[in-house]
Amino acid sequence: MILERLEVGPLATNCYVVGDKASHEGMVIDPGGDATAILEKVAALELNIKFIVLTHAHFDHIGALGRVKDAMKAEILVHRGDAEALSGGHRAAAEFGFSMPEAPHPDRLLGDGETLLLGASDFRVLHTPGHTPGGICLEGGGVVFTGDTLFNGSIGRTDLPGGDYGMILDSIKTKLLTLPDGTTVYPGHGLESTIGRERRLNPFLLSQ
DSSP states (O other): OOOEEEETTTTTTEEEEEEEEOEEEEEOOOOOOOOHHHHHHHHHHHHHHEEOSSSSSOOTTTTTTTHHHHHHEEEEEGGGGGHHHHHOOOOOHHHHTTTOOOOOOOEEOTTTTOEETTTTTEEEEEETTSSSSTOOEEEEEEEEEETEEEEEEEOOOOOSSSOHHHHHHHHIIIITTTTTTTTTEEESSOOOHHHHHHHHTTTTTOOO
C-alpha cells in the first residue's frame, strides 16, 4: 500500500493519499485545504486518483474538494447521512470565521459495508455516526482511517449539530474496537495510533 499523510487547512486536518502499489490506482481522503500540496503529492506518487473520499462533511475536511476534483476528475464519495451538510460547508466555515468555496456535489453516496477497490487493494466502509450523522471510517490492509470518530487518546466532539455522544461511543465499540489490536489508526487530526493502544489507554473508551 502507498500511504502519505499531509496536514492541511486552517484546523490542521490530516489528508491521506492512498494507493495500490501494483496498479497505482489511488484515492484522496479528506482534502481539507492546501490543494496545491495535495496535487503535488499525487503527482510525485504517480497515482491515478479514482476516489475522493470524505469521512464526513465538516468544512475543515472539504476545503480543497473543488480544486482536487477539477484536477483529478475523480468521484466524490460521501455517506448519504452527510450529503446535505456537504452543500452547506461554505456557510459553516463562515460561522467559524473561515472562507471556502461552495463544495461540488457528490458523485456517489456511500452506505455501511460497501467496498472501495483500488487495484488489488480493498477498503470497507464503516458507518460510524456520532461526530456527524454520516461519519464513516475506511478499513483495509491492516489500517483504518477514522476521520473525526477516533483520535489518538480521544474521540470526536459531539457538541456540534448532528453530534451524539452515546452514538459515537457505540460506533467505536461496534465498528472499530472489533478490529485487530494491531490495526493502525489514521485519524482526521493528530498522530496515528493502533486499535489496541486506544482500547487500553483511551480515557473515553476504558469503560466500554
